[in-house]
Amino acid sequence: MTSVEVGDFLENIAFQKLKRLLHERVGLNCSCYRDDYLKRRLAVRLRATGTNTYSRYVRYLKKNAVEYNLVLNDLTINYTAFFRDRDVYLYLEKNVLPTLFKSTEVRMWSAGCATGEEPYSLAILVHKLLGEKLPTHKVTIFASDLDEDALAKAVKGEYDRKQLRDLEDPLIDKYFSNNGASYRVKDFVRHIVRFEKRDLMKPSLHKSLDLILCRNVMIFFSRESQQHIYMRFYNALREGGYLVTGKSEVLSGEPSKRFLCADVNCRVYQKPPADVNRRVLSGLGVEKADELNLNNPRWRTMDSCTILK
Numbered sequence: 001m002t003s004v005e006v007g008d009f010l011e012n013i014a015f016q017k018l019k020r021l022l023h024e025r026v027g028l029n030c031s032c033y034r035d036d037y038l039k040r041r042l043a044v045r046l047r048a049t050g051t052n053t054y055s056r057y058v059r060y061l062k063k064n065a066v067e068y069n070l071v072l073n074d075l076t077i078n079y080t081a082f083f084r085d086r087d088v089y090l091y092l093e094k095n096v097l098p099t100l101f102k103s104t105e106v107r108m109w110s111a112g113c114a115t116g117e118e119p120y121s122l123a124i125l126v127h128k129l130l131g132e133k134l135p136t137h138k139v140t141i142f143a144s145d146l147d148e149d150a151l152a153k154a155v156k157g158e159y160d161r162k163q164l165r166d167l168e169d170p171l172i173d174k175y176f177s178n179n180g181a182s183y184r185v186k187d188f189v190r191h192i193v194r195f196e197k198r199d200l201m202k203p204s205l206h207k208s209l210d211l212i213l214c215r216n217v218m219i220f221f222s223r224e225s226q227q228h229i230y231m232r233f234y235n236a237l238r239e240g241g242y243l244v245t246g247k248s249e250v251l252s253g254e255p256s257k258r259f260l261c262a263d264v265n266c267r268v269y270q271k272p273p274a275d276v277n278r279r280v281l282s283g284l285g286v287e288k289a290d291e292l293n294l295n296n297p298r299w300r301t302m303d304s305c306t307i308l309k
Contacts, residue, residue, distance in 0.1 A: 014054035018042070021061060026068050028075065028146070032201050032225035038075070045071045073149055080114040082167055083121045084215070085247060091266045092122075092211075096242050097129055100210045104136060107209050109236070110143040111200060112217035116154030116185075116193075117163070119143035122213065123189045124175050142206055144198030155195050157185035200229050204236040212237060215267075216246035223252065230255035240273040 019030035019038070030038055042057070049067065051057040061067050083089050100106045110119040119141050126139055145151050164172055164183055176183040198205070200217070212233050218226045231254060233243055243259060245251070245267045251259060259269035 011054055014058055015039075018054050018058050018061075021058060022068075022071070025061075026072050027199065028072060029199070029201050032221055033075075034220070034222050037220050041075045042071070044074050069149070073147060080117045080216075082117045082164065084118070085266075088215075088244065088247075088266045088268075089121060089125060091263055091268060092244070093125055093129065095263075096211065096268065097125060100242075101130060101137065103210075105138040106140075106211075107206065108139075108141045108211040109204075109206060109209050109213070110141060111198070111212060111214040111233075113143035113145050113151075113154060113195070114147070115150050116143065116157060116195070117159075118213060118215070119154070119193045119195075120157065120185050120189060123185075123193050124171070126192065127175070127189060139192050141193045142209075143193055143195050144200075146197065146199055148197060151195055151197060157190055158182045159184075200232075201225065204232055207236055208238040209236050209241055210238060211242045211244070213244045214246075215244060216248070218245065218249045227253040227255055231258070234258050234271055237271040239271055241271050243269045243271070245269070 015035075022028045022030055042054075045067070046052055046054075046057055048070075049057065049060050049064075051060050061071075108122060110122060113119050122141055126141070127134060130137060130139070143154065145154070158179075159176075160182055164176070172183065175186055175189050177186055196205070200214075214229075214233065218229065221229065226249075230243075230251060234255060237243065242262065247265075247267055249267065251269065258271070260272050262268040262270045
């Protein structure tokens with residue numbers, strides 16, 4: 001074995017040790033993430049600390065406890081925006097939320113909410129649709145993330161003007177309070193959002209949910225972990241409940257067999273109601289739910305596959 005091969009072997013051992021250390025100290029189950037993703041994100045901290053190798057970085061971590069929070073922040077990317085992908089929110093506004101609001105109690109979850117733009121966007125839609133009828137409904141939006149710093153910003157609900165650049169002025173005036181250089185989400189919007197720290201690989205605290213948004217999060221997880229989390233979502237949803245994923249994310253394996261596709265372009269899926277599942281599939285001329293996934297060429301050529309409303 002050459003010196004280069006020995007070096008690579010030792011670095012791989014150190015990399016595995018680093019993953020175990022992160023799991024033990026901050027509860028981050030690195031086995032759920034793709035190794036190539038972990039290595040790209042860890043490279044940022046190796047450069048920042050001047051350690052340059054995994055073995056040196058492990059030693060650095062043991063001497064500098066504050067580094068655990070810094071590496072956790074770099075591993076959990078928190079890019080988001082208000083009303084990101086307008087067509088998705090338009091679909092929710094026109095097709096999903098009006099259906100949900102036929103019930104007076106609605107429970108939603110923004111999983112991987114980062115700094116809060118997604119759950120607050122959803123809360124604004126709720127107020128826009130229900131208006132004065134909101135007091136007659138019990139609406140709760142759970143919003144979770146693993147990053148404590150991101151959650152702290154979300155709870156505060158303050159954003160600069162650049163972060164609101166995609167919002168029209170009347171919308172900003174109605175739902176935000178201006179305080180110099182910052183804009184704060186108004187209390188009547190905030191009061192229906194409940195923030196919490198939550199690892200997606202652990203069982204959901206909430207059941208019988210009507211809607212789950214988990215967008216642009218799964219791309220960092222391994223295929224096996226993705227399927228595991230999607231099945232947790234499936235079990236957390238009530239029958240007829242909806243799941244919205246990111247536009248670059250596709251269901252596969254068991255989740256693709258369980259969920260019905262409500263809209264291909266917006267990546268909206270539905271947990272089929274037991275009493276209509278067979279009727280819907282029969283009407284579509286298919287035999288099994290596993291034919292209703294985005295890997296099926298039938299769906300790639302369709303602009304929309306609205307199935308249930």
